[in-house]
Amino acid sequence: VAPELASAFRQELANASSVLIGTHLNPDGDALGSALAMSMYLDSIGVENEVICHHPAPRNLRFLPKVQSVLQEPTRESYDLGIVLDLDSLERLGRTEPYFARCKRLVVIDHHIPHTAPGDLRIVDTSAAATAVILTQLLIELKAVISPEMATSLLTGIVTDTGSFRFRNTTPEALALSAFLLEHGGSITQISEEVFQSKTLSSVKLLGHTLEVMRLACDNKIAWSALSAGDFEMAHAEDEDTEGFVNEMLFVTSVQIAALMREPKPGKIRCSLRSRGDFDVAEVARYFGGGGHRNAAGCTLEMPLEEAEARLVERLKICLASC
Ligand code: 5GP
Ligand code: MN
Ligand code: MN
Structure with a gap:
């Protein structure tokens, strides 16, 4: 300064x-x-x-x-x-x-x-x-x-x-x-x-579920997971319990871009995006009206979860191909 x-x-x-x-x-x-x-x-x-x-x-x-x-x-x-x-x-x-x-x-x-x-x-x-x-x-x-x-x-x-x-x-x-x-x-x-190191039990259990339903595309270079309002209810968890989940997906060797989509309340999909190296997820976030940094960004999509998932993954594939 x-x-x-x-x-x-x-x-x-x-x-x-x-x-x-x-x-x-x-x-x-x-x-x-x-x-x-x-x-x-x-x-x-x-x-x-x-x-x-x-x-x-x-x-x-x-x-x-x-x-x-x-x-x-x-x-x-x-x-x-x-x-x-x-x-x-x-x-x-x-x-x-x-x-x-x-x-x-x-x-x-x-x-x-x-x-x-x-x-x-x-x-x-x-x-x-x-x-x-x-x-x-x-x-x-x-x-x-x-x-x-x-x-x-x-x-x-x-x-x-x-x-x-x-x-x-x-x-x-x-x-x-x-x-x-x-x-x-x-x-x-x-x-x-x-x-x-102060996670709630609900959070750790929801992480287990997140990784179990994780999906992969493009030679396992893109990983994402989507949590519905029902998932949150079942786990007695809140949105803040998902802090750090997206990083767990990026820890997989092959994964270059990871996304966590979640619907803590029906109709509002919060997306957390992470990437390695030059893959710019901030650009993906901005496309949907969000923002952030090249390797860590986020956005909110107001549409049903399945639709959000399809639209986001489409942009993640474009992001992967652009590098
Ligand atoms: P997170 O996934 O931890 O919520 O967000 C990662 C980073 O992305 C944050 O440091 C923040 O800078 C950015 N970010 C997340 N959501 C939004 C959003 O909706 N708008 C903007 N402009 N930035 C966001
Ligand atoms: Mn901040
Ligand atoms: Mn900061």
């Missing part, structure tokens, strides 16, 4: 007496970790702030410091400054969008490609592994005191967005800043246990 951006950010804060912090719906570790770290930083310098999100925190992120303070509706009519983090487009604010539209000024801190969210101040680095990477750099530039709680929140963002330092966005910078956050009291043990 350039020093000029940091001082511009400092200026935005100096002009604001109330700040509203937001992030994308279906918040992940980077979204909530970054939003909460920002909130803790503002607390530490005495700037009044609130964090809002369209959805509540998923179960595996409820350990994050200060997470119980995340609201779904703000308490004030309006705020001087809005700060949105890990947000590629304002649409992904969901129900919270109007509150940010009413802020006098808007700061955007993000790392997505493409990035379309407008803002009065944009601290955007599409080469950063996570928004938490950018925020850590910004906080260092601002000479912030980084508490163990802030360090854990930021580290959660880096760990989750790099797939525990396995994805190609695991840059020297991401690792160096992670070391810095460990030095400041971030707990990698807590993150590992809470984020990855």
Whole structure:
């Protein structure tokens, strides 16, 4: 983060007496970790702030410091400054969008490609592994005191967005800043246990079913699985219980592109897409009005599950052939 951006950010804060912090719906570790770290930083310098999100925190992120303070509706009519983090487009604010539209000024801190969210101040680095990477750099530039709680929140963002330092966005910078956050009291043990090793029994059973009904095409290069509303009911599971399932399919040697389609509620099909190497599933997601990164993307299809499955697999085949 350039020093000029940091001082511009400092200026935005100096002009604001109330700040509203937001992030994308279906918040992940980077979204909530970054939003909460920002909130803790503002607390530490005495700037009044609130964090809002369209959805509540998923179960595996409820350990994050200060997470119980995340609201779904703000308490004030309006705020001087809005700060949105890990947000590629304002649409992904969901129900919270109007509150940010009413802020006098808007700061955007993000790392997505493409990035379309407008803002009065944009601290955007599409080469950063996570928004938490950018925020850590910004906080260092601002000479912030980084508490163990802030360090854990930021580290959660880096760990989750790099797939525990396995994805190609695991840059020297991401690792160096992670070391810095460990030095400041971030707990990698807590993150590992809470984020990855706290599955419900229903979730593990639903994973078994997902893999059992998994389908393959194109010499086993494409794998997908579809979970109906009935599957969820039978397993007593919710959508958040499917976190990580799509990666399990991509773990098969031959599989280059994996998709998990699910219908937690009838008529709305959520799709998670993953790929290896140059196969660009973000393009597939965008075709259906979604988005994401080359190797991890998502979209929502409003049609019956069977139809969604047919249409998505057709595009996945085109994606496979294009490389
Ligand atoms: P997931 O499969 O974990 O829900 O999403 C993977 C990635 O795809 C997320 O990091 C997010 O950036 C992106 N993504 C998922 N769903 C959507 C969507 O509906 N719209 C957009 N723009 N991006 C999405
Ligand atoms: Mn995110
Ligand atoms: Mn992110």
